[in-house]
Amino acid sequence: MKAAGLLTLSLLLAGAAPAQQVKWNFDKLAARASDTVDVSLDGSLLRLATKFLSDDDKDEAQVKKLVGGLKGVYVRSFEFKKPGEYSEADLDSFRAPLRPPDWQRIVGAHSNEDGETVEVYIKSEGKGIGGLAIIASEPKELTLVNIVGAIDLDSLSELGGHFGIPEVDVEKEKKK
């Protein structure tokens, strides 16, 4: 009875716990990578960043709106000199914390052409999204993204067409 009570309490606490950064260990990959991009912005740095984003610039205004309610943004991107520097076991170790019921994989796309795989995971929180994780692997590149907080996927996707990233619209491309 006591154990059941403790279990219920711990489940309640787990449910009430604030969204947290995904615990990934990058030590092995960082040692093998030729280039690394590391972005780690917690809540306070995000708030500071938004103060420096312009309202007059369309792109920056959109980013400001997007990151306004976020609690953390973490990006690690590794570039390798040759393929095979990371294994499927490495990828599995990154997938491990993204398990149901907390996390759901919403997209798993693989291209045989360029050998690229993109996996998108979301963390449900109440009725909305409490977090996002992306694992994008290419033969010589591996990128991991973790966004903590209520992220608007449409806005983020819209931003794919900004900052020099070509906007993707298959229908438009076909018509051309």
Place this chain on the structure above:
Amino acid sequence: MASFEDELRSALRRREPPQDFTERVLARVAAAPVRSATRMSQPWVRWVAAIAAALLLAVGSLEYRHYQGERAKSQILLAVRIAGGKLNKAQKKVQMVTHRSNS
């Protein structure tokens, strides 16, 4: 050996200073110029130094905050570019598959 001891004893023997020794020392002390108080000992100089140090500290911390903000801004723009790009690629792949299965 005895002569060496004698020499040593003679060298270490107590000698009385000349009679005018004390007067000469006192005269020299009196003749030496009196040093004026240094500028730092002036209260207003200390206040100015303290205010300058506080101003420097405030400007430094503001500059650092500005640097941190600009750095955070460029980092968030980079993060959004990477995340948006990857999400966009995933969307493209899904759209292609959907398009193929529909046609």
